[in-house]
Amino acid sequence: MEFLEAMIAGWSYLFSRSYRLKKHCEWQQNGGCSMLMGLAFGFAGILLSLALLALAVWLVWRSYCS
Numbered sequence: 001m002e003f004l005e006a007m008i009a010g011w012s013y014l015f016s017r018s019y020r021l022k023k024h025c026e027w028q029q030n031g032g033c034s035m036l037m038g039l040a041f042g043f044a045g046i047l048l049s050l051a052l053l054a055l056a057v058w059l060v061w062r063s064y065c066s
Contacts, residue, residue, distance in 0.1 A: 010046035
C-alpha cells in the first residue's frame with residue numbers, strides 16, 4: 001500500500017499546483033528533513049511506476065515477438 005501512496009504522491013507533486021503548495025507549507029512548518037523524505041518518497045514512487053510500466057511493455061513485447 002505504501003508503494004501506491006508513493007506513486008500517487010510523486011505524480012501529484014509533479015502535476016498539481018495546489019498539492020505542491022500544501023506540501024511546501026507543511027515542510028516549512030516541519031523542517032528540512034521532512035522535505036527531503038517527502039521528495040525522496042515521491043521520486044521513488046515515480047521511478048517505481050515507470051519501472052512497472054516498462055516491465056509490462058517488455059512482457060507484452062516479448063510475448064508478441066516470440
